[in-house]
Amino acid sequence: MVKMAPDSFHLLTLYSDKLHSVIDWLAGYGTDPEGGITRLLYTRPWLQAQQALAAKMQQFGLEASFDPVGNLYGRLEGTNTDLKPVLTGSHIDTVKNAGKLDGAYGIVAGLLALAFLKSAYGTPKRTLEVVSLCEEEGSRFPLAYWGSGNVTGVMSLSDAEGKVDIDGVSLKDAMEAVGFGASSLAGCKREDLEAYIELHIEQGAVLERMGKQIGVVTGIVGQKRYTIRLEGTANHAGTTPMKWRYDALVGAAEMAVLVESMALQEGEPLVATVGRFEVKPGTPNVVPGEVDMTLDVRHTDEEKMNTFSADALARMKQIAEKRGLCITIQERLHVPPVGMNEGIMKGIEAVCESYELASMRIASGAGHDAQLFAECCKAAMIFVPSRSGISHNPQEYTAPEDLEAGFQTLVHLLYEYGYGGKADESL
Amino acid sequence: MVKMAPDSFHLLTLYSDKLHSVIDWLAGYGTDPEGGITRLLYTRPWLQAQQALAAKMQQFGLEASFDPVGNLYGRLEGTNTDLKPVLTGSHIDTVKNAGKLDGAYGIVAGLLALAFLKSAYGTPKRTLEVVSLCEEEGSRFPLAYWGSGNVTGVMSLSDAEGKVDIDGVSLKDAMEAVGFGASSLAGCKREDLEAYIELHIEQGAVLERMGKQIGVVTGIVGQKRYTIRLEGTANHAGTTPMKWRYDALVGAAEMAVLVESMALQEGEPLVATVGRFEVKPGTPNVVPGEVDMTLDVRHTDEEKMNTFSADALARMKQIAEKRGLCITIQERLHVPPVGMNEGIMKGIEAVCESYELASMRIASGAGHDAQLFAECCKAAMIFVPSRSGISHNPQEYTAPEDLEAGFQTLVHLLYEYGYGGKADESL
Numbered sequence: 001m002v003k004m005a006p007d008s009f010h011l012l013t014l015y016s017d018k019l020h021s022v023i024d025w026l027a028g029y030g031t032d033p034e035g036g037i038t039r040l041l042y043t044r045p046w047l048q049a050q051q052a053l054a055a056k057m058q059q060f061g062l063e064a065s066f067d068p069v070g071n072l073y074g075r076l077e078g079t080n081t082d083l084k085p086v087l088t089g090s091h092i093d094t095v096k097n098a099g100k101l102d103g104a105y106g107i108v109a110g111l112l113a114l115a116f117l118k119s120a121y122g123t124p125k126r127t128l129e130v131v132s133l134c135e136e137e138g139s140r141f142p143l144a145y146w147g148s149g150n151v152t153g154v155m156s157l158s159d160a161e162g163k164v165d166i167d168g169v170s171l172k173d174a175m176e177a178v179g180f181g182a183s184s185l186a187g188c189k190r191e192d193l194e195a196y197i198e199l200h201i202e203q204g205a206v207l208e209r210m211g212k213q214i215g216v217v218t219g220i221v222g223q224k225r226y227t228i229r230l231e232g233t234a235n236h237a238g239t240t241p242m243k244w245r246y247d248a249l250v251g252a253a254e255m256a257v258l259v260e261s262m263a264l265q266e267g268e269p270l271v272a273t274v275g276r277f278e279v280k281p282g283t284p285n286v287v288p289g290e291v292d293m294t295l296d297v298r299h300t301d302e303e304k305m306n307t308f309s310a311d312a313l314a315r316m317k318q319i320a321e322k323r324g325l326c327i328t329i330q331e332r333l334h335v336p337p338v339g340m341n342e343g344i345m346k347g348i349e350a351v352c353e354s355y356e357l358a359s360m361r362i363a364s365g366a367g368h369d370a371q372l373f374a375e376c377c378k379a380a381m382i383f384v385p386s387r388s389g390i391s392h393n394p395q396e397y398t399a400p401e402d403l404e405a406g407f408q409t410l411v412h413l414l415y416e417y418g419y420g421g422k423a424d425e426s427l
Numbered sequence: 428m429v430k431m432a433p434d435s436f437h438l439l440t441l442y443s444d445k446l447h448s449v450i451d452w453l454a455g456y457g458t459d460p461e462g463g464i465t466r467l468l469y470t471r472p473w474l475q476a477q478q479a480l481a482a483k484m485q486q487f488g489l490e491a492s493f494d495p496v497g498n499l500y501g502r503l504e505g506t507n508t509d510l511k512p513v514l515t516g517s518h519i520d521t522v523k524n525a526g527k528l529d530g531a532y533g534i535v536a537g538l539l540a541l542a543f544l545k546s547a548y549g550t551p552k553r554t555l556e557v558v559s560l561c562e563e564e565g566s567r568f569p570l571a572y573w574g575s576g577n578v579t580g581v582m583s584l585s586d587a588e589g590k591v592d593i594d595g596v597s598l599k600d601a602m603e604a605v606g607f608g609a610s611s612l613a614g615c616k617r618e619d620l621e622a623y624i625e626l627h628i629e630q631g632a633v634l635e636r637m638g639k640q641i642g643v644v645t646g647i648v649g650q651k652r653y654t655i656r657l658e659g660t661a662n663h664a665g666t667t668p669m670k671w672r673y674d675a676l677v678g679a680a681e682m683a684v685l686v687e688s689m690a691l692q693e694g695e696p697l698v699a700t701v702g703r704f705e706v707k708p709g710t711p712n713v714v715p716g717e718v719d720m721t722l723d724v725r726h727t728d729e730e731k732m733n734t735f736s737a738d739a740l741a742r743m744k745q746i747a748e749k750r751g752l753c754i755t756i757q758e759r760l761h762v763p764p765v766g767m768n769e770g771i772m773k774g775i776e777a778v779c780e781s782y783e784l785a786s787m788r789i790a791s792g793a794g795h796d797a798q799l800f801a802e803c804c805k806a807a808m809i810f811v812p813s814r815s816g817i818s819h820n821p822q823e824y825t826a827p828e829d830l831e832a833g834f835q836t837l838v839h840l841l842y843e844y845g846y847g848g849k850a851d852e853s854l
Binding site: 202203204205206209221223225235236237238239240241242243244247249250252253254256257260263264268269270271272273274275276277278279282283284285286287288294296298364365366367389391392 | 633667700701725817
């Protein structure tokens, strides 16, 4: 790789400092009286944030534009129009009572990276872009990745049909109310991208525990989700001897313990979780007759994910049979894992090596826009540590030096692709 | 024992037939449009049922009277006033959407037993009484055994203080609204009783499974109840590796499985139940951070109940410690077991032997008025089978021949105590 000239490092320090204040500035849009930030798709705080970001892009010399669905681009046009652009960014929407980093960090860092590069090195050879994607969380409407879904062609207007928020407002009406989507969303689709590189907080505690500043994301886990209903017989807790019980709770409990032990034995990166667990009738003096629970299984390797899930369900059925319980299993979700681009992973590692940033390869256990971009271009992600792994919560926190390390990694990588050793070739 | 003269057996058959129609007649008071019978303390259906029963008692030649709390007695005065009366009966109130047998069966059988004995044998030596106790279930007010509690002196007006129903009506106001309790409840207390003998459905499936018609109740189990809170850390189900989880659900599940296996090992009559089990946040994609559950332990032997409970809780604490979970345990209930009178048990067994009724000794896993009467006189219970152990449900059912077997057992026993071999002595 071609390293940036050291005489620009003082300027980079200034932009690194600016990172924190711009994150705080953006967090001002959507302050929630109940705590944290709530910036749901197509709401007023969302619109104000996107408009303010557009103004900030222009202020930094980027060409700002919205696509029909409300994604906001900031473009730094390159001299060699034969080369496909490299895009960075993340999503502007939040969950309810969110922290200030999830999504916002990747947008602000991308914006400042382009601003710094333009300021320090002028026009790049390859076009560089930052995007503030309109939606990823699925917090207002029961539909996630609406922003990247439209950019990558994975979604279209038909996906919005029937999607209403808690007040009964349709996604389409909400979109039109803030001035988007009136004609068609066809113009959202990008087929010209070389790569999408997303900087994001880990939302897990692996980097923190391993003492690394940078996570080089190898892939985004696939996910299978099941709902499982166990039916036994609700009975009097005093008059029903132990040997004659059909206790749905103890059966489900045996299954939850089994799933944990199987997952520990299978080893990382597999995770398996029983998250919902509803017991009926749920009173102290009645043997439980019914349990509704969920099983969530994730792995970066689709075959291993499928095999584990099938094994776990088969053993659950055995437990049900042994106990005389009726078991009903429904698959609710199957999302295949998505691998990140190996070349860009190596590029991130080269940057970390050159600038002595402690990095490690890591799988993302959560979903991200990058998994949709993998459909239409090279996709990569850079993680920074999340304190205690906490996210989707006002307590979400990343140490300033870690935020800066992520920012600088992105800057060096975009320099390499826009101005440096990879500025003249396909990645 | 002195057996009844066979020439009265034809008459007994007529009263046995009548048993079913009188049970059905009583079930007409409190028919619930949502199913079954709802006859809550001091409601209109409750009052109508008691008044109708009083009329029926008089019709059968018994002296009917209410005590100040609303318990209804039917008295068949004996010739020997030196002998203490023997009382039979059960409770008139029901749970919501109850079956027609719980409580009602013991009252109707007692009423018809006295009616038959009077009709066949005239005035007894010992006074015999039947009681329709005003309340046992605790379904309207958070207070059970209000009827027998006042008869036995275990309860007084002060126990009613602060007790309100779901509409905010106080127990005291409800009682006065139907014409009871206006001055004092002191007159409820009975210190003159020789014995209380309660005929009741088993509300369990032991007799059915063992092929017995009559259960000779040895005692009513003691009960300990605990609430247990487990606190771990709620975390992202995708980004939190298995080895770093503090999953409250899997910890609680391990405890529920442990309790079951310990209880099976301990053997009958111990039962242990985790009945309430609430998981937070309870969403498929979050590692559960909190579980609130209950542990209910019952045994006829108080020491064994205490030892089992202490062992189970100690091992639960070990599980919590091993898993890094915080555990909080609170004892909510401690009811000592109550033994039934051995002499009357033998009397019931003698009847069963004489009349070739298949009987077995059985512990009651549920609470009954008899456990309160054990405070002030000899107490005993006779059980008949419950189909599939179902009770507190419109599906509650006992085969007609089993209902008649229980009725006839009671008749023969009351004959023995009122007219026969034990009619001249203390039991």
